[in-house]
Amino acid sequence: MGISTISDWTGQIGELVIGATRSEGGTRSRTLKVGGEKDLNGIGNAPLGYPAVVAYEIADDPDLWPAVARHAVGDASSDPAAWARFAEAEIRPDLIRLYCTSTRRRGFSDCAAIRKTVEEVLQATSLPISIEGSNDPAIDSEVYQKIGEAAAGERILLGTAEAGRYRSVAAAAMAYGHSIIAQSPIDINLAKQLNILLREIGIPRDRIAIDPYTGALGYGFEYSYSVMERIRTAALKGDEDLAMPMISSAVDSLTIKEVREAEGEDADRIAVAWELYAMLPAYLAGAAIVSVRHPETVPLIRDACSSLFQVHPGGGE
Amino acid sequence: MASLKPLDIYKLLPKKNCKECGDPTCLTFAMKLAGGKAQPDQCPYLDENAKAILGASTRPPIQKVKIGVGERSFTLGEEMVQYRHEKTFIHEPGIMTAIPDTMPGDRIKEITTDVRDYVLTRIGTDLRLNGIAIRCESGSPGEFSRAVEAVESVADLPEVLMSTDPVCMEAGLGVSGNYRPLIHAATHENYQEMCRLAKKFSCPLAIRADTLDSLADLSSKCATEGVSNLLLDLTSPSLHEVLNRTTAVRQHAVTRQTPALGYPVFLDCAQPGLEDAFLVTGVAKFGSVLVCNPLSQPVRKALLVLRQNIYTDPQKPIQITPGLYRIGSPGKDAPVLLSVNFSLTFFTLQGYLEASRVPSLMLVVDTEGLSVLTAVASGKLQEAMVKEAIAKFDLGNAVSHRKLIIPGYAAPLSGRIEDATGWKVLVGPRDAADIAEFLLQEWKP
Numbered sequence: 178m179g180i181s182t183i184s185d186w187t188g189q190i191g192e193l194v195i196g197a198t199r200s201e202g203g204t205r206s207r208t209l210k211v212g213g214e215k216d217l218n219g220i221g222n223a224p225l226g227y228p229a230v231v232a233y234e235i236a237d238d239p240d241l242w243p244a245v246a247r248h249a250v251g252d253a254s255s256d257p258a259a260w261a262r263f264a265e266a267e268i269r270p271d272l273i274r275l276y277c278t279s280t281r282r283r284g285f286s287d288c289a290a291i292r293k294t295v296e297e298v299l300q301a302t303s304l305p306i307s308i309e310g311s312n313d314p315a316i317d318s319e320v321y322q323k324i325g326e327a328a329a330g331e332r333i334l335l336g337t338a339e340a341g342r343y344r345s346v347a348a349a350a351m352a353y354g355h356s357i358i359a360q361s362p363i364d365i366n367l368a369k370q371l372n373i374l375l376r377e378i379g380i381p382r383d384r385i386a387i388d389p390y391t392g393a394l395g396y397g398f399e400y401s402y403s404v405m406e407r408i409r410t411a412a413l414k415g416d417e418d419l420a421m422p423m424i425s426s427a428v429d430s431l432t433i434k435e436v437r438e439a440e441g442e443d444a445d446r447i448a449v450a451w452e453l454y455a456m457l458p459a460y461l462a463g464a465a466i467v468s469v470r471h472p473e474t475v476p477l478i479r480d481a482c483s484s485l486f487q488v489h490p491g492g493g494e
Numbered sequence: 495m496a497s498l499k500p501l502d503i504y505k506l507l508p509k510k511n512c513k514e515c516g517d518p519t520c521l522t523f524a525m526k527l528a529g530g531k532a533q534p535d536q537c538p539y540l541d542e543n544a545k546a547i548l549g550a551s552t553r554p555p556i557q558k559v560k561i562g563v564g565e566r567s568f569t570l571g572e573e574m575v576q577y578r579h580e581k582t583f584i585h586e587p588g589i590m591t592a593i594p595d596t597m598p599g600d601r602i603k604e605i606t607t608d609v610r611d612y613v614l615t616r617i618g619t620d621l622r623l624n625g626i627a628i629r630c631e632s633g634s635p636g637e638f639s640r641a642v643e644a645v646e647s648v649a650d651l652p653e654v655l656m657s658t659d660p661v662c663m664e665a666g667l668g669v670s671g672n673y674r675p676l677i678h679a680a681t682h683e684n685y686q687e688m689c690r691l692a693k694k695f696s697c698p699l700a701i702r703a704d705t706l707d708s709l710a711d712l713s714s715k716c717a718t719e720g721v722s723n724l725l726l727d728l729t730s731p732s733l734h735e736v737l738n739r740t741t742a743v744r745q746h747a748v749t750r751q752t753p754a755l756g757y758p759v760f761l762d763c764a765q766p767g768l769e770d771a772f773l774v775t776g777v778a779k780f781g782s783v784l785v786c787n788p789l790s791q792p793v794r795k796a797l798l799v800l801r802q803n804i805y806t807d808p809q810k811p812i813q814i815t816p817g818l819y820r821i822g823s824p825g826k827d828a829p830v831l832l833s834v835n836f837s838l839t840f841f842t843l844q845g846y847l848e849a850s851r852v853p854s855l856m857l858v859v860d861t862e863g864l865s866v867l868t869a870v871a872s873g874k875l876q877e878a879m880v881k882e883a884i885a886k887f888d889l890g891n892a893v894s895h896r897k898l899i900i901p902g903y904a905a906p907l908s909g910r911i912e913d914a915t916g917w918k919v920l921v922g923p924r925d926a927a928d929i930a931e932f933l934l935q936e937w938k939p
């Protein structure tokens with residue numbers, strides 16, 4: 178008989194490339210590819226697509242960052258370039274995701290500093306990077322222009338476009354050859370609408386990663402999980418406006434009550450568990466990029482995803 | 495109903511539109527049937543053919559199996575769908591903490607006590623680990639039954655007895671066989687003996703084979719022996735293989751392509767280096783009994799919350815009844831806090847209010863189960879309903895002042911609430927964790 182999984186999908190997830198090497202006009206040591214799947218992640222005898230990309234998140238203004246994530250890297254967090262260098266050497270993610278948290282302070286205006294930060298981070302690490310800019314329409318245009326320009330040629334993943342404010346991100350991405358993260362609040366229709374808006378202003382499909390917004394475990398994850406599955410299965414059924422790779426980020430995980438109220442070692446253990454137990458199901462639900470803030474989560478989520486994706490050596494019976 | 499679409503079902507209905515099923519038309523009834531929200535026998539006019547087709551496709555395609563007896567026993571199977579957004583997942587997987595029978599009795603008792611007593615209370619629900627799996631590693635019937643006795647001496651928790659040796663199994667069943675433990679495992683080699691034991695003690699039986707075909711064959715053999723309370727052990731050292739097997743089994747079951755695989759799934763998650771990954775995969779992807787080593791506090795919390803999340807119906811937020819809730823014994827000058835009826839919001843706020851030790855009142859309005867921020871963003875929290883709630887729950891008599899503390903996230907509504915209700919609005923903190931400080935510093939009746 179040969180009973181195996183039933184796959185009657187017709188669609189395929191589009192591919193997205195992050196990072197550019199020297200021969201491609203950038204300075205990264207490698208590029209990352211995501212997408213290409215024709216089924217759910219890890220399903221099939223020799224699954225199509227690429228292994229999960231594990232992103233590690235850092236911030237330029239660490240005071241606006243969860244304490245447990247800051248403490249876990251000690252002094253390295255005081256300067257984004259040092260943090261990125263430390264991350265590449267010690268934490269070894271596939272992708273570094275820099276949040277320009279400084280732009281979220283009231284009255285922020287120092288866009289030149291953002292430019293400098295981006296340049297320094299690009300110098301400090303050769304990993305592909307993703308950058309999160311401001312989230313205030315009043316400064317978006319300048320911030321994204323600066324980030325885009327400073328990273329020109331590096332094919333970064335630029336975040337975050339939302340329904341109400343996507344033009345600045347999109348303009349910077351188009352002008353400097355970057356891709357963008359399109360975020361919608363846990364809703365398949367809103368995700369699709371945003372992708373259509375982006376297409377209409379000229380962003381090609383292969384330059385978009387869908388961020389369906391991931392609520393923390395116990396704080397909205399129950400919705401996020403199913404929305405990711407719905408987006409992925411809609412794409413596999415042929416909806417091209419949803420057939421982009423997804424990024425899932427454990428953003429809220431380290432600010433929930435359980436983590437905040439834990440102390441010392443316990444705080445690290447619970448932080449890691451909370452990130453791992455949300456990001457791994459997110460991968461199962463269809464995310465291609467999983468993004469975390471605690472350094473110890475990085476190897477755990479990587480091992481877990483690669484054992485789901487690959488046939489175990491000697492295993493498989 | 496995995497295979498039939500509303501229109502297919504409609505074609506089978508009498509098309510009288512007589513409303514006797516409780517629906518206005520046959521078509522709406524068909525849609526309910528398709529969504530699993532109605533039963534075929536609600537229509538009195540179905541012909542035999544329709545009954546047969548609809549009956550077969552509304553009966554759960556996965557066998558119901560119960561493990562254990564009494565308060566902590568649990569039920570598995572009866573699942574209908576591949577994805578929880580199609581309907582919902584029904585029976586949460588049981589998490590069974592494994593101990594080897596070679597472990598000293600005291601340690602066994604300690605672990606069993608921990609599993610018995612551990613409880614994590616979230617959004618008004620008690621989340622627990624489910625039971626104990628006893629592995630026969632000694633190969634000795636005496637050792638095995640001694641270990642089962644140690645477990646039994648502490649708690650009447652559901653058990654998995656793990657041995658492929660029928661002699662050892664019978665020894666274990668001699669101790670706890672009357673309490674419906676899961677027998678693990680029958681193989682092609684020992685199934686006749688194991689089936690005999692399963693029948694003798696009326697216990698569910700887990701079966702194991704190298705491939706899904708071989709497993710389907712084995713389940714048919716066991717059914718022929720008269721044992722149909724089966725679980726399929728899909729464990730493999732490769733997590734990739736596990737994911738593919740659990741997915742295939744669920745697909746073949748819910749589409750009824752391979753009824754011999756229509757049983758709940760057993761996974762031994764105690765795999766070196768990857769236990770978390772096995773557990774997560776088991777919870778998200780169709781596991782029903784998950785065996786694991788004793789779990790650290792952080793991991794068990796995350797696991798239980800993940801299980802709760804995956805087994806919550808994504809279409810219906812867990813809600814609480816709108817009303818006026820008292821924290822401590824509030825007097826006439828106690829503060830009143832406006833909040834929403836999403837259970838997570840309610841219990842979070844309630845927890846912090848209790849910790850603040852300031853007696854207070856929570857005025858909970860009906861946002862259809864949406865959180866504060868979500869309700870504000872979607873317009874489901876409005877001044878009119880606040881006004882209505884004040885009147886309905888007679889807040890004016892409960893307190894002597896006319897002040898209402900609203901959530902920080904509802905700040906944009908403060909003016910409108912003030913105008914609509916005539917109560918003075920104080921905007922509270924965004925995060926309920928700051929509520930104690932806020933009340934101490936800002937609250938004056």
Ligand code: B12
Nearest residue numbers: 362392397811839864865866867871872900901922925926
């Ligand atoms: C899960 C979730 C959903 C779920 C709904 C869950 C639910 N039952 O409410 C779903 C998927 C359905 C959803 C839908 C939408 N969502 Co939504 N959702 C979330 C998410 C991830 C978590 C919400 C949550 O559970 N919070 C936890 C609870 C406990 O928080 P809370 O109720 O606010 O309570 C806290 C405080 O307010 C305070 N508090 C509570 N009561 C009181 C009372 C007083 C007096 C005080 C002082 C304090 C206080 O205590 C609590 C703990 O601190 C948030 C993101 C986030 N980080 O918050 C987005 C979020 C709230 N959603 C958002 C949006 C836009 C929507 C939609 C409008 C999108 C859409 N589809 O159109 C819809 C609206 C719903 C609808 N019917 O149309 C946005 C809101 C943007 C904004 N800033 O206004 C958010 C922030 C996501 C984002 N970043 O874009 N959402």
Ligand code: SF4
Nearest residue numbers: 511512513515520537
């Ligand atoms: S009872 Fe039967 S015939 Fe009458 S409306 Fe309902 S489905 Fe149609």
